[in-house]
Amino acid sequence: MADEELHDNRTVKYNTKDSVFTKLFRIEVNLLRLYKELHPEDMTTTLEDIQLKTLTSILINDILNDLGFIVKCGDTAKYVILLEAQSKWTENLTLRILFYIAETYRRYLEDTKQSEHTYKRIALPKPELYIIYTGDKDVPDEISFNEDYFDGEAPIDIKVKILKQPGTDTIYGQYIGFCRVYDEQRKIHKNKVECIKETIQICQDRGYLTNFLSQHKKEVYTMMSELFDEEYQRSRYDIAVKRESEEKGRAEGRAEGRAEGRAEGRAEERNANIKNSIAALKPVLKSLEAVANVIKNSFGLTESEATEKVTAYWNLV
Numbered sequence: 622m623a624d625e626e627l628h629d630n631r632t633v634k635y636n637t638k639d640s641v642f643t644k645l646f647r648i649e650v651n652l653l654r655l656y657k658e659l660h661p662e663d664m665t666t667t668l669e670d671i672q673l674k675t676l677t678s679i680l681i682n683d684i685l686n687d688l689g690f691i692v693k694c695g696d697t698a699k700y701v702i703l704l705e706a707q708s709k710w711t712e713n714l715t716l717r718i719l720f721y722i723a724e725t726y727r728r729y730l731e732d733t734k735q736s737e738h739t740y741k742r743i744a745l746p747k748p749e750l751y752i753i754y755t756g757d758k759d760v761p762d763e764i765s766f767n768e769d770y771f772d773g774e775a776p777i778d779i780k781v782k783i784l785k786q787p788g789t790d791t792i793y794g795q796y797i798g799f800c801r802v803y804d805e806q807r808k809i810h811k812n813k814v815e816c817i818k819e820t821i822q823i824c825q826d827r828g829y830l831t832n833f834l835s836q837h838k839k840e841v842y843t844m845m846s847e848l849f850d851e852e853y854q855r856s857r858y859d860i861a862v863k864r865e866s867e868e869k870g871r872a873e874g875r876a877e878g879r880a881e882g883r884a885e886g887r888a889e890e891r892n893a894n895i896k897n898s899i900a901a902l903k904p905v906l907k908s909l910e911a912v913a914n915v916i917k918n919s920f921g922l923t924e925s926e927a928t929e930k931v932t933a934y935w936n937l938v
Contacts, residue, residue: 641844642706642753642796645833646688647673651792656692658791659702659749666692674701674725689725691746698733698746701725704784708755708800715766719779722748750781753793755800760785789828798829803845813849817842892930895920899934909935 646652649668656671657663674689692700703721707714726745730736735743754760760783767778787798803820810816821838825831834841895916902912909931917927 701746702749704751706753754785795829817845896934
């Protein structure tokens with residue numbers, strides 16, 4: 622199997638931007654098994670026919686990593702299969718994957734020395750797009766870019782299948798089961814050592830990634846430990862941001878209240894002055910119109926505003 626990950630010439634090491642997902646499917650037999658589970662009708666593809674094409678410099682976010690590979694039949698690329706591991710459901714997944722497949726095809730043309738500007742139709746592998754969803758929301762079996770953004774009325778579309786069922790029959794089902802066990806244990810155990818220990822033990826008891834966890838126990842522990850720390854710090858940050866936002870809102874509310882109070886006080890004082898002026902002018906000028914004209918000029922009112930004020934107070938003074 623050719624390993625041609627597409628990334629920014631950086632040393633690959635396991636930190637919070639790597640995950641059990643990445644480690645699991647860097648193992649050749651696991652990648653082949655994943656393909657066979659997606660294409661059980663294919664009895665001939667071997668490890669030598671699979672070529673990793675993961676884009677590690679885009680669509681990689683915090684603790685989630687994507688997987689891309691091309692399956693060849695002889696010298697011809699048959700499929701390009703892209704998967705994204707997703708623990709949180711968002712409304713923009715199809716847009717992100719649209720960017721992902723576009724970048725994958727662009728780099729594929731570079732690798733195969735083809736150009737979209739030639740007259741002859743170029744050869745492209747058929748795309749298959751998947752999300753391995755490890756969260757607990759009720760999500761659809763398939764999502765569509767056209768439906769998500771344009772209610773099915775746009776001239777372009779991509780469709781993404783959702784793999785979401787935990788179980789021991791498939792390697793992606795075992796990975797989903799592993800993630801859900803970890804999420805459950807993280808809610809129970811505040812101590813990361815206990816959380817990781819219980820996660821691994823429960824997964825081995827349930828048949829989730831048993832060989833992988835046994836053979837790579839130290840690496841998995843390290844990755845999960847960093848993941849636990851990152852999520853803990855993120856939760857603290859989220860709480861702090863929420864508290865700061867609430868305090869800011871209360872402060873703004875108090876400030877707004879004081880400002881409104883001052884404004885109301887000034888308005889009441891101004892009205893009182895207008896009323897007193899009308900009371901003083903009425904016996905001298907006698908005419909409502911004459912008083913209104915003086916009030917207009919004295920208090921910077923429009924003619925209609927002055928008339929309204931004088932009319933309102935005329936019989937009260």
